[in-house]
Amino acid sequence: MMAQSDLDLKETALKEDLKFYFMNPCEKYRARRQIPWKLALQILKILMVTTQLIFFGLSNQLVVSFKEENTVAFKHLFLKGYSGLDEDDYSCSIYTQQDAYDSIFYVINQYKQLKNISLGTLGYEHDGSGLKICKQQYKKGAMLPSNDTLNIDVSTETECIVLKPQELASKNAELKLNSSFFNLEFYRLIQVEISFKLKGIALQTIHARELPDCYAFQNTITFNNRAHSGKIKIYFDSDTDIQECKDWHILGSVLQKNSQYILVFDGFVILSCLASLILCTRSIVLALRLQKRFVNFFLEKYKRHVCHADRLEFINGWYVLVIISDVMTIIGSILKMEIKAKNLTSYDVCSILLGTSTLFVWVGVIRYLGYFQTYNVLILTMQASLPKVLRFCCCAGMIYLGYTFCGWIVLGPYHEKFEDLNTVAECLFSLVNGDDMFATFAQIQQKSTLVWLFSRLYLYSFISLFIYMILSLFIALITDSYDTIKKYQQSGFPVTDLHEFLKDCGNVCYRKEQASMPSICCCRRRQSDDNLILIN
Numbered sequence: 076m077m078a079q080s081d082l083d084l085k086e087t088a089l090k091e092d093l094k095f096y097f098m099n100p101c102e103k104y105r106a107r108r109q110i111p112w113k114l115a116l117q118i119l120k121i122l123m124v125t126t127q128l129i130f131f132g133l134s135n136q137l138v139v140s141f142k143e144e145n146t147v148a149f150k151h152l153f154l155k156g157y158s159g160l161d162e163d164d165y166s167c168s169i170y171t172q173q174d175a176y177d178s179i180f181y182v183i184n185q186y187k188q189l190k191n192i193s194l195g196t197l198g199y200e201h202d203g204s205g206l207k208i209c210k211q212q213y214k215k216g217a218m219l220p221s222n223d224t225l226n227i228d229v230s231t232e233t234e235c236i237v238l239k240p241q242e243l244a245s246k247n248a249e250l251k252l253n254s255s256f257f258n259l260e261f262y263r264l265i266q267v268e269i270s271f272k273l274k275g276i277a278l279q280t281i282h283a284r285e286l287p288d289c290y291a292f293q294n295t296i297t298f299n300n301r302a303h304s305g306k307i308k309i310y311f312d313s314d315t316d317i318q319e320c321k322d323w324h325i326l327g328s329v330l331q332k333n334s335q336y337i338l339v340f341d342g343f344v345i346l347s348c349l350a351s352l353i354l355c356t357r358s359i360v361l362a363l364r365l366q367k368r369f370v371n372f373f374l375e376k377y378k379r380h381v382c383h384a385d386r387l388e389f390i391n392g393w394y395v396l397v398i399i400s401d402v403m404t405i406i407g408s409i410l411k412m413e414i415k416a417k418n419l420t421s422y423d424v425c426s427i428l429l430g431t432s433t434l435f436v437w438v439g440v441i442r443y444l445g446y447f448q449t450y451n452v453l454i455l456t457m458q459a460s461l462p463k464v465l466r467f468c469c470c471a472g473m474i475y476l477g478y479t480f481c482g483w484i485v486l487g488p489y490h491e492k493f494e495d496l497n498t499v500a501e502c503l504f505s506l507v508n509g510d511d512m513f514a515t516f517a518q519i520q521q522k523s524t525l526v527w528l529f530s531r532l533y534l535y536s537f538i539s540l541f542i543y544m545i546l547s548l549f550i551a552l553i554t555d556s557y558d559t560i561k562k563y564q565q566s567g568f569p570v571t572d573l574h575e576f577l578k579d580c581g582n583v584c585y586r587k588e589q590a591s592m593p594s595i596c597c598c599r600r601r602q603s604d605d606n607l608i609l610i611n
Contacts, residue, residue, distance in 0.1 A: 155181040205239035213263040317420035352401040393442040400435035460556035
């Protein structure tokens, strides 16, 4: 009798704790007057994180625009005859030997006069490096195309020469420029690579009340003659490295005060995320303890184990998402503070962390919308359809990969959208969404009748298969899950052991349930909905 009484008391206490755990914040307040700190903190965090992201995004836009505008300026400065638009994946091309010599010496001359012709805040690097010119070519041989004769050593050799700014300004520069190094044998020339490093300072950030950044531009101009087709492609590549300015003095206190205010705001963001991280971690730990109590009690009273689905009810995936978001926000905010103080320049890493964390924060808002039955349909539909959609995507992906490889190998030489695997995959994905269909059909080159006929069969079959069949089946899977959820909401969800255990706990009451409620807790649910435990 005593053992049975203790078991009943344990069961009553467990049911009370379980019901309280699966309540929404408003119901928890009505039951035990527990203030929804996590809800209030999440709302505050959304506002702060979004504001922080906007400030950093505006600052990052200045950095990106400065890089892009300098790259365009470099192309106009150092590429002779540059039209302003890249021809393809390369900037421009040349077709005669004289054009090749003129383009190479044009780069040298522009580098020599950089300070006199550049509109930007550019300068040479002071560590002794200058303009480095390297030519890669096959070892000597002989070639007579008229007699179909070729005698060449395919092993390559590389020669380099360095022209420093001081040397170019002196009279001895003509000796190097007239040396045998610049006598190019185009039949064995593979490529000529010109590389140089420039320094610059971005002053436009001052107008945004931010401290300026110092930049190092590693520019490389490549004259590519690997094909030996009579066309030399000229590639321009600029790697930008943001560096800390070693010595700067800016008059006026506006910049300093603005930076201090933003650093203080970032500190509050870190504190709010840290508090959210602690609260959510504590909730997960308490949920795991409650799960252990329920599993042990179920095994003690009913002599059987709790199913895996009921165990997962205690793991709140939203808390896990919030914890990941908080960790990323804290790390990103620390990086942002270091960038603001000009101790670090990791803009890309910081933007990825802050952008992803803000995405997770806003996605987490769906959790609170899920407390309303109307909005909860979306969450339950996604949850129910996800396994089927993933299995379906695996099967459809095999067909998609097959079309990708087939289009690349057959249509690649005749269509610019099929030149590499990445471009083919993007093109086919656009076709699935109905984008750019006519242009894909029209741009195929009619140099081979067989390939042209194959392209029609290939494109028509892909579009018909994926749009009319696979995409329709994909939508049908989601629609079927939606219909199932709607049916469950009308006739009741499948009852599990956990639901059955909580069915008769509706009479469990709390002393403070009838107390007055704040205005935020006006979202009372119907009593008939209390047995629906599908919250996680």
